[in-house]
Amino acid sequence: MTAPIAIIMGSQSDWETMRHAAETLAALGIDCEKRIVSAHRTPDRLFAFAKGAKAQGFKVVIAGAGGAAHLPGMTAALTELPVFGVPVESKALSGVDSLYSIVQMPAGVPVGTLAIGKAGAINAALLAASVLALNDTALAARLAAWRKQQTDAVKERPEGSA
Ligand code: RP5
Numbered sequence: 056m057t058a059p060i061a062i063i064m065g066s067q068s069d070w071e072t073m074r075h076a077a078e079t080l081a082a083l084g085i086d087c088e089k090r091i092v093s094a095h096r097t098p099d100r101l102f103a104f105a106k107g108a109k110a111q112g113f114k115v116v117i118a119g120a121g122g123a124a125h126l127p128g129m130t131a132a133l134t135e136l137p138v139f140g141v142p143v144e145s146k147a148l149s150g151v152d153s154l155y156s157i158v159q160m161p162a163g164v165p166v167g168t169l170a171i172g173k174a175g176a177i178n179a180a181l182l183a184a185s186v187l188a189l190n191d192t193a194l195a196a197r198l199a200a201w202r203k204q205q206t207d208a209v210k211e212r213p214e215g216s217a
Pocket residue numbers: 064065066067068069093095119120121122123143
């Protein structure tokens with residue numbers, strides 16, 4: 056059976072960021088497919104993946120890329136599936152280039168753009184989980200438990216404040 060979520064990234068170097076999305080999904084018991092799909096270096100692979108993603112059974116695509124980050128937008132142009140874009144922190148411009156490349160989509164082709172880096176990767180996974188949870192009560196319960204655990208972990212007072 057096809058995993059419900061595909062995590063795609065422009066380069067092996069993006070995995071250090073995108074693994075946080077995969078780990079968050081795993082913590083919620085959600086299977087995902089991970090692939091390197093570069094808008095620039097492997098455009099044919101991008102077209103094949105994005106055009107076939109829905110028929111293959113994916114429900115949500117998480118796309119991470121850095122620099123001239125065209126992967127999320129091009130993917131969204133080629134599929135009706137929800138696409139969440141994660142701007143990977145780049146060396147030259149700290150990911151601001153990635154963010155701007157992903158967030159400023161023209162009206163009509165949406166990409167849900169997350170924060171730069173690890174926080175964005177984790178939140179992309181949580182958003183994708185929320186989408187799936189709309190039609191999966193067991194997952195909705197796991198997601199609620201995950202959030203409660205997060206809330207319970209926040210202390211009332213900072214350690215060392217006496
Ligand atoms: C983008 O270029 C990738 O998404 C990556 O973030 C960036 C740099 O890629 P590498 O040169 O590290 O392969 O396409």
